[in-house]
Structure formats: structure tokens, C-alpha cells
Amino acid sequence: xxxxxDTRFPAARIKxxxxxxxxxxxxxLAVPVLVSKALELFLQDLCDRTYEITLQRGAKTMSSLHxxxxxxxxxxxxxxxxxxxxxxxxSHGHSDAGGEDRAISKRSxx
Amino acid sequence: MDDNVGANDPNEDNNNNKEQExxxxxxxxxRIMKQSLxxxxxxxxxxxxxxxxxxxxxxxxxxSEASDKCRKERRKTVNGDDFCWALEALGFDDYSGPIRRxxxxxxxxxxxRANQDRVRDNEREA
Numbered sequence: 001x002x003x004x005x006d007t008r009f010p011a012a013r014i015k016x017x018x019x020x021x022x023x024x025x026x027x028x029l030a031v032p033v034l035v036s037k038a039l040e041l042f043l044q045d046l047c048d049r050t051y052e053i054t055l056q057r058g059a060k061t062m063s064s065l066h067x068x069x070x071x072x073x074x075x076x077x078x079x080x081x082x083x084x085x086x087x088x089x090x091s092h093g094h095s096d097a098g099g100e101d102r103a104i105s106k107r108s109x110x
Numbered sequence: 111m112d113d114n115v116g117a118n119d120p121n122e123d124n125n126n127n128k129e130q131e132x133x134x135x136x137x138x139x140x141r142i143m144k145q146s147l148x149x150x151x152x153x154x155x156x157x158x159x160x161x162x163x164x165x166x167x168x169x170x171x172x173x174s175e176a177s178d179k180c181r182k183e184r185r186k187t188v189n190g191d192d193f194c195w196a197l198e199a200l201g202f203d204d205y206s207g208p209i210r211r212x213x214x215x216x217x218x219x220x221x222x223r224a225n226q227d228r229v230r231d232n233e234r235e236a
């Protein structure tokens with residue numbers, strides 16, 4: 001009976017994302033398995049810290065705006081600043097044209 | 111995530127597929143989020159989608175660092191130790207302990223598996 005380590009995310013997809021970067025060469029078999037585990041820890045971390053903000057605001061539902069503010073609050077999440085820059089600053093992000101314009105103008109302000 | 115401004119673009123389907131390929135399944139993302147939070151917590155769809163993007167960004171970020179290290183050391187293959195090193199280098203020290211233990215366990219299982227194969231092959235030959 002072969003034992004397999006429990007992985008939550010599909011290893012093939014992880015590998016594809018890793019190799020989307022042209023500079024990345026071969027990847028040892030163990031690595032996507034480790035990445036999957038690290039992603040669990042990362043998601044838990046990001047989620048916990050975002051939820052603290054949700055509670056502080058007295059909101060019932062975690063929104064992408066809470067996530068955006070979380071990213072802005074911790075330097076370890078600086079690499080996520082561009083991802084969250086697309087989240088509109090008014091509460092409850094619907095992605096409509098107005099929101100996109102604001103995101104674009106925010107980017108050009110840097 | 112909705113940045114397909116040209117809605118009449120005939121290539122839109124292709125673009126959507128490419129988008130999906132660089133993301134991990136939202137079901138997995140949502141499941142882990144739910145498990146991290148209290149049972150009564152609610153998560154908006156947009157928050158899940160943004161988390162999905164963050165997860166892919168994390169992969170690229172850490173991989174790039176590990177890959178740079180390999181290149182500097184003239185090695186072609188990114189291995190588990192490189193990944194652990196990159197986590198520490200980028201400030202994710204809290205993750206590197208559990209990941210190193212996980213890597214150790216993975217290697218143990220590899221050795222076990224190789225031994226099982228060897229035993230089975232020997233029995234076959236007899």
C-alpha cells in the first residue's frame with residue numbers, strides 16, 4: 001500500500017504556474033508538494049490577518065477591501081500590493097467600469 | 111480580475127482559459143479559507159477571487175527567489191532545500207520549519223517506497 005502525502009492543490013497546476021516564469025528551469029518532484037503545503041500556511045495566515053480587520057470594522061463578511069488593507073498593513077505582504085491595487089476603495093467591490101478607472105488612475109499615481 | 115475590457119474580442123475564450131491556467135482552483139482556496147476561520151465567518155466571492163490571485167503571486171514570488179539562487183550556484187533544478195531557503199529569505203520564517211519537516215517526511219517516504227520496490231523485485235526473481 002503506497003502512502004501519499006496529503007496535498008490540497010493540484011501539483012501539475014502548481015508546476016505550470018512556477019514554470020510560467022521563463023527563468024525557472026527544472027523543478028524537483030518534491031517541490032510542488034512542498035509548495036502546496038506552504039500555500040496552506042500562507043492562506044491561513046493571510047486569512048486570519050484579514051479577518052481581524054473584518055472584525056475590527058464590525059463587518060459580517062470578509063471583503064476584498066479588508067484583504068487589501070491587510071496587505072497594506074504588513075511588509076511581508078508587499079509583493080501582493082499590485083494584486084490588491086485592482087480592488088476598488090469604496091466598500092463592497094463590484095467590478096464595474098468606475099472601479100476599474102479608479103484602479104488605473106491609482107496605478108498611474110505611483 | 112475582470113480586466114477583459116474588449117468584450118467583443120473573439121479571443122476572449124482563449125484569454126479566459128489562459129487566466130484559469132495561472133490560477134489554482136477556487137474551490138481549494140475557498141476550502142482552506144473556511145477551515146482557517148470560525149464556523150460562522152462569511153467570505154465574499156470577490157475576497158475568494160482576490161485570494162486566488164494572491165496565492166498564484168506567492169508561488170511566483172517564492173519560485174523566482176529559489177530559481178535565482180539555483181542560477182547563481184549554476185544548478186539547473188530547483189529542489190526542496192532551495193524552496194525552503196527562499197521562504198526564509200523572503201520573510202516567511204514561520205513556514206520554513208513545518209515545510210522542512212514535511213520535506214524530511216517526503217524523503218523518508220521516498221526511501222520506503224524504493225525499499226518496497228526492491229523487496230518486491232527480489233521476491234519476483236526468486
